[in-house]
Amino acid sequence: MTINIDQANQKAIDAFMEARPVLVGVAKVMDVIPGMHENLFLHAGPPVTWERMSGPVRGAMIGAIFLEGKAKSVEEAEAILKSGQIEFAPCHHYDSTGPMAGVMSPSMMVYIVENTTTGYKAFSGLNEGRGKVLRMGAYSEEVINRMKWLNEVLGPAVDRALKEMGGLDIRTLLAKALHMGDDGHNRLDAASLLYTNFLAPYIIKTATDLTQASEVVKFLGENALSILNPVMAGCKTMTQAGHNIEGSTIVTVMARNGTDWGIRVSGLGDRWFTAPSPKVKSLYFPGFGEDDACPDIGDSVITETAGIGGFAMATAPALVTFIGGTPRDAINTTLDMYEITFGEHKHFNIPFLDFRGTPTGVDIRKVVETNMSPRVNTGVAHKDPGVGQVGAGVVSAPMKCFEDALVAFAEKFEI
Amino acid sequence: MTINIDQANQKAIDAFMEARPVLVGVAKVMDVIPGMHENLFLHAGPPVTWERMSGPVRGAMIGAIFLEGKAKSVEEAEAILKSGQIEFAPCHHYDSTGPMAGVMSPSMMVYIVENTTTGYKAFSGLNEGRGKVLRMGAYSEEVINRMKWLNEVLGPAVDRALKEMGGLDIRTLLAKALHMGDDGHNRLDAASLLYTNFLAPYIIKTATDLTQASEVVKFLGENALSILNPVMAGCKTMTQAGHNIEGSTIVTVMARNGTDWGIRVSGLGDRWFTAPSPKVKSLYFPGFGEDDACPDIGDSVITETAGIGGFAMATAPALVTFIGGTPRDAINTTLDMYEITFGEHKHFNIPFLDFRGTPTGVDIRKVVETNMSPRVNTGVAHKDPGVGQVGAGVVSAPMKCFEDALVAFAEKFEI
Numbered sequence: 001m002t003i004n005i006d007q008a009n010q011k012a013i014d015a016f017m018e019a020r021p022v023l024v025g026v027a028k029v030m031d032v033i034p035g036m037h038e039n040l041f042l043h044a045g046p047p048v049t050w051e052r053m054s055g056p057v058r059g060a061m062i063g064a065i066f067l068e069g070k071a072k073s074v075e076e077a078e079a080i081l082k083s084g085q086i087e088f089a090p091c092h093h094y095d096s097t098g099p100m101a102g103v104m105s106p107s108m109m110v111y112i113v114e115n116t117t118t119g120y121k122a123f124s125g126l127n128e129g130r131g132k133v134l135r136m137g138a139y140s141e142e143v144i145n146r147m148k149w150l151n152e153v154l155g156p157a158v159d160r161a162l163k164e165m166g167g168l169d170i171r172t173l174l175a176k177a178l179h180m181g182d183d184g185h186n187r188l189d190a191a192s193l194l195y196t197n198f199l200a201p202y203i204i205k206t207a208t209d210l211t212q213a214s215e216v217v218k219f220l221g222e223n224a225l226s227i228l229n230p231v232m233a234g235c236k237t238m239t240q241a242g243h244n245i246e247g248s249t250i251v252t253v254m255a256r257n258g259t260d261w262g263i264r265v266s267g268l269g270d271r272w273f274t275a276p277s278p279k280v281k282s283l284y285f286p287g288f289g290e291d292d293a294c295p296d297i298g299d300s301v302i303t304e305t306a307g308i309g310g311f312a313m314a315t316a317p318a319l320v321t322f323i324g325g326t327p328r329d330a331i332n333t334t335l336d337m338y339e340i341t342f343g344e345h346k347h348f349n350i351p352f353l354d355f356r357g358t359p360t361g362v363d364i365r366k367v368v369e370t371n372m373s374p375r376v377n378t379g380v381a382h383k384d385p386g387v388g389q390v391g392a393g394v395v396s397a398p399m400k401c402f403e404d405a406l407v408a409f410a411e412k413f414e415i
Numbered sequence: 416m417t418i419n420i421d422q423a424n425q426k427a428i429d430a431f432m433e434a435r436p437v438l439v440g441v442a443k444v445m446d447v448i449p450g451m452h453e454n455l456f457l458h459a460g461p462p463v464t465w466e467r468m469s470g471p472v473r474g475a476m477i478g479a480i481f482l483e484g485k486a487k488s489v490e491e492a493e494a495i496l497k498s499g500q501i502e503f504a505p506c507h508h509y510d511s512t513g514p515m516a517g518v519m520s521p522s523m524m525v526y527i528v529e530n531t532t533t534g535y536k537a538f539s540g541l542n543e544g545r546g547k548v549l550r551m552g553a554y555s556e557e558v559i560n561r562m563k564w565l566n567e568v569l570g571p572a573v574d575r576a577l578k579e580m581g582g583l584d585i586r587t588l589l590a591k592a593l594h595m596g597d598d599g600h601n602r603l604d605a606a607s608l609l610y611t612n613f614l615a616p617y618i619i620k621t622a623t624d625l626t627q628a629s630e631v632v633k634f635l636g637e638n639a640l641s642i643l644n645p646v647m648a649g650c651k652t653m654t655q656a657g658h659n660i661e662g663s664t665i666v667t668v669m670a671r672n673g674t675d676w677g678i679r680v681s682g683l684g685d686r687w688f689t690a691p692s693p694k695v696k697s698l699y700f701p702g703f704g705e706d707d708a709c710p711d712i713g714d715s716v717i718t719e720t721a722g723i724g725g726f727a728m729a730t731a732p733a734l735v736t737f738i739g740g741t742p743r744d745a746i747n748t749t750l751d752m753y754e755i756t757f758g759e760h761k762h763f764n765i766p767f768l769d770f771r772g773t774p775t776g777v778d779i780r781k782v783v784e785t786n787m788s789p790r791v792n793t794g795v796a797h798k799d800p801g802v803g804q805v806g807a808g809v810v811s812a813p814m815k816c817f818e819d820a821l822v823a824f825a826e827k828f829e830i
Contacts, residue, residue, distance in 0.1 A: 221613070318595075320766070
């Protein structure tokens, strides 16, 4: 079989870059995600059983059981989750991406992002803010009440606003945010402000209750990660557009569940290549340390997969106050990532590097050749269920995923 | 007379940095600016007569006559302005700063910014956005109607919101915006987003009319210069705090009116040192060129006086797409300004320069010694009344202002 890998890779990253993700609305998981059913709960990363599930994913599953009204105590919830009544599956198997634990259950509201170039739709939940939150494995009453408020108040308000404004172009918004000190993953201060600014007039215009409208705008404006989930779904539509290109060595999915790190490669279909998830090099919140940390977790690394996040760190020097390191480290991270990517982004660029396009399209060949794996900006969850976020930092993907994928690629194409 | 210049200068810039400007409300010029009267119209820069007044200031004066309902035609308006009925004075003589033409007439609404450290209050008008606007010398019906809407709808809505939220800390907002790619003068994209985000929930909460609230939030959010005027008034309160320090060579006012460039120096009281205003090195809007440009104009250089704007360009590399040059030029501008300033800011810093404080407090001794004058990011107005903005760029202050001031300083202190 003759393949032209470079040509295939160019096709893959062209598809990444031609994708035009537009945030079109908010709806219930059950109503919009194809294949969803009452007893299916999604989670971040590659597939994992209850037995091997990390603390934060277990915690978020318990919270989801509460939210769905299936149990009232942790013991009851755990009994249900262990019993086999609930089916677990990766978000990525259902066109979705979940930050951190990434748990999505049937009644949760999710953002709908459509790649208007292809019509493909991806989904992601409503962001709860930082700290003690479901996606970090917390499930207290406060957490569940906030989830309910997101479902009942914020979700519908944002949906009405998005419909009224005719959708929001995520790629343009991200391109702008990268000129405003955001990396597009761990620092989304500017993107979240832009998001709130775009929405606010339409939230007001379509308000059914003024107090609620004021609260929704305040919540969105004060949460520097408001836009994280639409950005993740947007990045999913980009990388998915470049998936399943025969002969391509470009990575189209990277994801972690706190137990395993996994990748998928464009030319290798839906097979996961996994390795144990490493710990994050992190700055910890007061009172927490490395012993408290769950290994690397979440689907948010879809941003790096699409060419932003850690790959765009050179444009986000202020981020080092949150994740550690120096502005020089931030620049070097981006420069390193050019060594393992196939191209440079047409729409995302870095003013400080003379507007050079961000490193885009991780090439498993280059990762193995240079022995340098993708670097990811990320949050860190407590290892136990029920706690929440403990820090933020930088992590390198395990080499094994890329090595195994390259072997599989060589086998498949008889190289 | 024995003076310790360095000690005096330290005192001056400490006062700059200890100032805590808080935006407290919006009110009518006549009701809040001490000494204002019905026939007093303020303008940017040092004093100037009608005969020597630049096109944009004349244009804005004509617009102000329309707004005050004193005339209906340009001829009538000019006749009034020439007649001596209207007294002209610099904004800076009335605790105010006006961008570009900087015209403030009795019925206009203005922002009130209080330095909570000293109680001093400064004022600046409501920003109209870019393009064909009064501050650029335009006075068409569209321009006057927008001014009326600002006066009657936006101003009161923002005032109610500010009262409800208990004021807005301008220094904290600016410090944040400098980490988001703003220079604090010509690029205020992030600061204006932050501003709108802070206000929006309170605009909604105190709304008297939902459609108007939606329009106000949309106008503020879409205008990347929404916050320019509060920032200018905030910077005025900072530099004013360091004014009139015996023996200080620190510049506390820089301002231009399109005819003259002027400065005031802390140790030299309220005397202006002026020179002809130079042309700006500019990127022009399509259809305009250097021949169309009015010489440098506006009080917005109060931002550079306080240690941001052109002085902080190293943190705003994306700005070069608007004003020309390269990211390297932006960094070099900031590095140059360290050569002519007395200190580094405690609250404003630049992530890319390892969080180094911005160059703060122009020292007339250093300007003359290095033969390097302050560099300013600025907009460019058409030279004729009635047109509007034609571009944006960078300008160096005329050396003569600083040389004359240094001579006067030497004379006063018998050095």
